[in-house]
Amino acid sequence: MALLKLEHVRRVFSSGKQRVEALKDISFEVDQGDYVAIMGESGAGKTTLLNIIATLDKATSGVIQLDNQDLNQLKEQDAARFRREQLGFVFQNFNLLDTFNNRDNIYLPLVLAKKSVAEMASRLAPIARQLEITDLLDRYPSEISGGQRQRVAAARALITQPKLVLADEPTGALDSHNAASLLDEFDQVNDTGQTILMVTHSAVTASYSKRVLFIKDGVIFHELFRGQQSKKVYLKKISDSLTALAGTGEEASS
């Protein structure tokens, strides 16, 4: 059974006479344990889609369900709690609080959920080991590298044991070495059964996923599955698909 289900999702932004149909008709399912990358050119609707799944925005029409719960029907106060308890977020710019040390940054969602210090510590230990940040926990975000900061942010996303991790350009601010090491960690996290949905512009980043959805003008234009292919072959197919995607845009506008 699908963990996340979208059916005919549409999002229209209107202000005055202007009307933008950011998402026209999006349907897809994500099973538990899947690792899905969403790609598409600027303005394709990726952020809009991620915001709707994150309950930060509502669809104009259509159905969005996580674990059979209808997200478009959530009231704002329930949505805040839903986000805290069911979702983990990893952003391009880390979004860590500079006045908190790394441990307290990671604990924050559990503090909001009123968990005990003992429980927070016992949850953190294995995650910190896996992400190789145990020795960095007493330092502040300003005292560690970008790659390490993103691993701290990943720990904060995972510590609530979310049903779904949403990552928005998680490697966008990282050099290729740090990006590769973060994505290796994501792979291991996914191997433990954690479901991940990631928006990225990078074909290399997307090649770590099990499946890529390509969005164009608010619809799903194309889909690739990694299956048993090597990462190299999968990466080539992702790059070719991006070229085809850009090509159809040029044809359409010429």
Ligand SMILES: Nc1ncnc2c1ncn2[C@@H]1O[C@H](COP(=O)(O)OP(=O)(O)OP(=O)(O)O)[C@@H](O)[C@H]1O
């Ligand atoms: N609040 C808004 N009001 C009006 N139009 C909007 C709003 N937010 C997004 N749009 C429009 O919806 C479309 C999709 O935008 P979206 O931000 O989802 O694209 P994207 O694929 O994430 O782009 P990028 O890769 O540049 O971040 C664009 O045409 C954008 O201008």
